[in-house]
């Protein structure tokens with residue numbers, strides 16, 4: 001395992017020997033809520049019509065994987081299952097009818113697919129595809145409703161978020177695979193598969209933050225810090241980072257927060273403090289902690305009349321929004337953002353170019369690297385608040 005920089009010229013040779021055949025490879029299989037993942041050999045079927053099989057080279061762990069594995073957030077509880085949705089890799093083979101991808105292409109999977117043809121894909125108001133949108137309650141392939149993974153005993157292993165990347169080989173609908181410039185460093189492109197695109201996109205596409213704006217970001221994990229990076233790149237003049245983990249202050253400052261607040265250190269609710277600091281409230285707040293009490297604080301931190309709160313965190317059921325409808329009469333609004341409102345297949349290549357030319361800085365986001373077999377350690381780093389993204393080498 002070399003350093004990140006060495007891998008910027010990473011190349012993986014794909015042999016044609018496996019095309020059309022079942023592949024035996026290593027995967028990290030979840031057998032139950034919160035149980036350590038088991039790294040073992042599984043069988044991966046060839047891709048069927050409009051599907052693609054990928055050799056996953058790098059995968060990182062997003063809080064959504066953690067929440068699903070802990071049974072905390074909205075997700076179907078079916079086992080055995082292969083989690084993981086933030087990755088990069090190379091196309092090993094393509095099924096019938098796949099025209100835009102070929103063997104050897106460098107790709108990132110997207111959990112929120114884009115068919116390009118349905119009413120949703122043709123609308124510029126949404127990035128939710130009618131067929132391939134993210135669905136936490138789906139655990140099989142779209143085409144035939146079956147699994148492409150099996151245990152060595154032949155039992156099905158279920159899929160997760162259209163992707164399942166904690167495995168050396170995975171099968172995806174081609175609508176959920178984005179081709180990336182082969183010159184782009186794959187280790188860093190892994191971040192574009194979820195966390196960084198989600199955070200940046202929420203600022204650029206969902207809120208459309210402009211230069212000079214004031215912003216508050218609640219939860220400084222990879223998603224929240226990508227919001228910070230997006231706000232910095234747009235020239236926001238005030239970027240307040242809020243986190244209960246004091247270690248996030250330095251990380252936030254390295255990327256671009258102008259102020260850090262730890263709600264535990266305050267003698268008043270954090271929204272009151274933010275309103276005092278910003279002459280009545282920030283223009284934009286972003287909830288990236290997945291906590292409804294935090295969401296209420298984020299909502300009340302914005303200025304009345306024009307404040308906008310963007311929800312990025314995934315919230316547990318069955319609680320509902322923590323606001324009274326009359327509070328909306330004060331002119332604050334709230335909107336959800338999935339995958340930063342990026343239409344993955346059509347817009348991610350351009351975003352990747354902006355990351356490569358330095359407009360967006362990705363340096364701070366990969367804090368750890370581990371071999372795939374140490375995946376449970378990587379989960380623990382995220383649970384303990386020590387890592388932003390731990391890059392697993394498969």
Ligand SMILES: NC(=O)c1ccc[n+]([C@@H]2O[C@H](COP(=O)([O-])OP(=O)(O)OC[C@H]3O[C@@H](n4cnc5c(N)ncnc54)[C@H](O)[C@@H]3O)[C@@H](O)[C@H]2O)c1
Nearest residue numbers: 063064219220221222223243244289290312313314338339
């Ligand atoms: N909308 C989407 O498309 C999308 C995509 C990716 C992730 N997510 C969700 O975004 C959230 C963040 O993901 P991540 O990978 O950055 O997670 P993370 O675990 O790395 O970061 C979460 C941060 O929130 C902080 N936090 C926890 N409780 C808090 C509180 N009460 N007040 C302030 N800060 C608090 C933690 O200390 C941590 O720094 C998760 O809920 C995840 O499921 C949504």
Ligand SMILES: [Zn+2]
Nearest residue numbers: 062064194195
């Ligand atoms: Zn994610």
Ligand SMILES: [Zn+2]
Nearest residue numbers: 115118121129
């Ligand atoms: Zn579509």
